[in-house]
Structure formats: structure tokens, C-alpha cells
Amino acid sequence: MFGLRKTLSSLFTRHRVDEAWFDHLEELLIKADVGVATSTFLITSLRKSAKEHAITNSEDLKAVLVSELSHHLSDLEPPENPLNPSAIHAKPEVWLIVGVNGAGKTTSIGKLCHHFQAQGKSVL
Known part of the structure; x- marks a missing residue:
């Protein structure tokens, strides 16, 4: 998620909103x-808002996206x-965590372990 946050932050910093900008955001x-x-839903909504409110600056469009x-x-x-691990009766319990790079898998696993x-559960 931090990778996406950093990329989106750079995209919403003083850029002119045009078709290429929308295409890049969708990608x-x-x-x-x-x-x-x-993604298509969000881009369509952003295009509509930009047109209705005459938004040409990406910083102004960030609030609309949020x-x-x-x-x-x-x-x-x-x-x-x-x-709810108590709903699972098999021992040991195995959890599979998947996601793209930078999505926060390791951080989430740490939080799950702490939880x-x-x-009082035993965590490996």
C-alpha cells in the first residue's frame, strides 16, 4: 500500500488534469x-466531477478521489x-496471506500475530 500511496501522491502533486493523466491514474x-x-468506476466518476466543476488541477481532484x-x-x-479463529477447529491453523508488493502483508501479519x-493463542 505504501508503494501505491507514494505513486498516487506524486500523481496528485501539481499536475494538469487531461486524458493522459486519467489514463495514467487508471493504469x-x-x-x-x-x-x-x-478502477473504471473511479476514473469515470473523477472525469465527471472534473468536467462538472471545471477542475484542471490534480491536487483539487484528490479530495474527489478520497x-x-x-x-x-x-x-x-x-x-x-x-x-474468528475459534470458528476453525483444525489444529494447527494455517493462514495464507497474499498480495502485491508493497501492499503491507508483513505489517498485517505482525498485527495479526499480536492480536x-x-x-492467548500460540503463534509461529
Whole structure:
């Protein structure tokens, strides 16, 4: 995620918004594993906002992207039993964590280990 954050930060720093800029942003979102459908949705929404509000500066469009992402993510349903290892009765439990480079897998694994250790679980 830090790789995406750094890349997006540079994209939203004093750039003129044009078709090439939108194409580059869409490519970055897809490469960051945001997904084609979500990336297309976000780019369409950003293009519409830029046109409606005559936005030509990428810094001004950043707030629109943050708002769209927040709205899009708030529509997602939370999982029924998030992080409930007691629902799994097999011993040992094995968790597979996958993601693109820079997505924060190692950091997340550390946080999961701490969470389970705080519950008295044994973590390897």
C-alpha cells in the first residue's frame, strides 16, 4: 500500500488534469490490484466531477478521489465472523496471506500475530 500511496501522491502533486493523466491514474489503480471494474468506476466518476466543476488541477481532484473511495468502501458488507479463529477447529491453523508488493502483508501479519497472542493463542 505504501508503494501505491507514494505513486498516487506524486500523481496528485501539481499536475494538469487531461486524458493522459486519467489514463495514467487508471493504469496505476489496475496495477495496484484495485480491480478493473473499481478502477473504471473511479476514473469515470473523477472525469465527471472534473468536467462538472471545471477542475484542471490534480491536487483539487484528490479530495474527489478520497470521497469516492470512502463512499465506495462504505457500501461493502462486513464479514460475518472477522478474524474468528475459534470458528476453525483444525489444529494447527494455517493462514495464507497474499498480495502485491508493497501492499503491507508483513505489517498485517505482525498485527495479526499480536492480536492472536493477546487472545492467548500460540503463534509461529
